[in-house]
Amino acid sequence: MLNLPNILSLLRILLIPVLIVLYFLPFDSAPIWAAIVFAVAAVTDWLDGYLARLWDQASPFGAFIDPVADKLIVVVALLLILFKTATWYILIPVVLIVSRELTVSALREWMAELGQRNVVKVSNMAKWKTTFQMIAIGCLIFYKPLFGLPIFEIGLVLLYVAAWLTLSSMFNYLQAAWPMLRNKG
Numbered sequence: 001m002l003n004l005p006n007i008l009s010l011l012r013i014l015l016i017p018v019l020i021v022l023y024f025l026p027f028d029s030a031p032i033w034a035a036i037v038f039a040v041a042a043v044t045d046w047l048d049g050y051l052a053r054l055w056d057q058a059s060p061f062g063a064f065i066d067p068v069a070d071k072l073i074v075v076v077a078l079l080l081i082l083f084k085t086a087t088w089y090i091l092i093p094v095v096l097i098v099s100r101e102l103t104v105s106a107l108r109e110w111m112a113e114l115g116q117r118n119v120v121k122v123s124n125m126a127k128w129k130t131t132f133q134m135i136a137i138g139c140l141i142f143y144k145p146l147f148g149l150p151i152f153e154i155g156l157v158l159l160y161v162a163a164w165l166t167l168s169s170m171f172n173y174l175q176a177a178w179p180m181l182r183n184k185g
Contacts, residue, residue, distance in 0.1 A: 001059040005052035008044040009062065013070035015041045016076050023080045023141065035142035041073045042134040071101050074133065081140045089156070090140075093163035097133065100166040104173055116180055120173045129165035136162050 015037055021036040049067055053162045078094045104120070111120050139155025174181075 001061055003055075003057045003059070004054075005055075005057055006050040006059065006062045006065060008051070009069045010046035012041045012044050012073050013065075016073055019073070019077065020032065020080065023079045023084075031143045034139050038073070038134075038138050038141050040078055042138065045070055045130070045134070067105070070130075071105070071157060074137065075101070076138075077132055077137045081137065084138075084143075090159075093159045096163045097166050100170040104170055107173055107177055114143075114180055116177075120177055123169055123172060125165060125169040125172060129162055129169050132158050132165060134164035138181075159166060 019034055019037045019041070022030055022037055024030070025033075045066075045109055048062070062095035075098055078097060082090050082094050098133050108117060108120050136155045139151045139158060142151050142155070145151055
């Protein structure tokens with residue numbers, strides 16, 4: 001079912017090659033444009049879910065494509081940042097965030113097979129994680145100081161906050177699913 005919320009999710013996927021190209025352009029303004037593209041993707045992440053609920057347009061396709069689009073744009077952006085700043089202090093939160101996304105996706109899939117998907121539905125902590133993660137990634141893509149503010153350093157701090165929230169939410173999901181993991185494993 002193609003409705004506006006699903007189109008916004010698909011737009012996030014279509015923005016990935018645009019983000020990659022802009023990120024590597026050899027112009028001073030390239031980081032600004034890449035950050036704008038990522039910001040548009042981040043806004044559509046919030047907007048598609050909001051509109052789907054508001055207009056009662058939730059669909060199985062939307063439930064599938066929305067998290068796929070979210071994870072793709074975030075992982076690609078994190079890899080771009082890691083490519084540009086290949087250091088341990090970027091690698092650690094990137095590995096934590098990507099590992100959490102894989103773990104929670106697998107857990108949700110397994111819980112859905114048991115008919116228990118509701119046990120691992122998106123939590124408020126996960127929403128905060130996403131917020132911090134999106135702002136951090138936008139800052140790290142932008143990279144340069146803005147109005148005297150150290151945007152890269154702010155992004156790095158926010159990335160570590162996002163990584164902590166990432167781990168915390170993963171442990172909450174695992175704890176909620178533990179009775180089924182222990183008994184059905």
